Amino acid sequence: MRQLPELFEANRRWSEQQKGRDPLYFERLCGLQRPKYLWIGCADSRVPANTIIGLEPGEVFVHRNIANLVNPDDTNCMAILQYAIDVLAVEHVIVCGHYGCGGIQAAMGPVLESPLEEWLSPLRQLVQQCGSDGEQTGTSNPSRAHWYTLCEKNVASQVAVLESLPVVRAARERGQTLSLHGWIYDLHDGLLRDLRAA
Numbered sequence: 001m002r003q004l005p006e007l008f009e010a011n012r013r014w015s016e017q018q019k020g021r022d023p024l025y026f027e028r029l030c031g032l033q034r035p036k037y038l039w040i041g042c043a044d045s046r047v048p049a050n051t052i053i054g055l056e057p058g059e060v061f062v063h064r065n066i067a068n069l070v071n072p073d074d075t076n077c078m079a080i081l082q083y084a085i086d087v088l089a090v091e092h093v094i095v096c097g098h099y100g101c102g103g104i105q106a107a108m109g110p111v112l113e114s115p116l117e118e119w120l121s122p123l124r125q126l127v128q129q130c131g132s133d134g135e136q137t138g139t140s141n142p143s144r145a146h147w148y149t150l151c152e153k154n155v156a157s158q159v160a161v162l163e164s165l166p167v168v169r170a171a172r173e174r175g176q177t178l179s180l181h182g183w184i185y186d187l188h189d190g191l192l193r194d195l196r197a198a
């Protein structure tokens, strides 16, 4: 017996709907993938890239992981960036964090078992740095404001990592159009904010 029938049923309805609106929809999508955007976001189920920016299949290349990290040691993320920049020639790389990120919260708490602990290690460093900056030092129960500030700082930190990557530098040196963006999403109202905008 087929498992999760409700998901297959929803898929069948969606496929019919797309074909109803545009009989050549899938045919055209098969032919070409040329998204302008690469989205690097959190794996959190409440932050689905296509949905919140209103883009259709084919319009955004997506990489998601816990706490939207760009780690040069992460082969998956580096391969995505290489493909997106060198082959797809995306014009924008968007790092999108979100307030209330469980990954950030975990990095503020007790040590976990690996692999989660290993994954969160760059965030542990960020949490430590922010603590030593004199913010909320010594709090055993970090406030929501501090947590949310760390969600923003994490985005800035990932954009800084992006800036330093050879794949990004090489694209710029050869004059390829490539902008980096740091955004944050608010689960409370579904709105995005550009952290780099004045």
Ligand code: CO
Pocket: 042, 043, 044, 066, 067, 068, 098, 100, 101, 102, 103, 104
């Ligand atoms: Co998250």
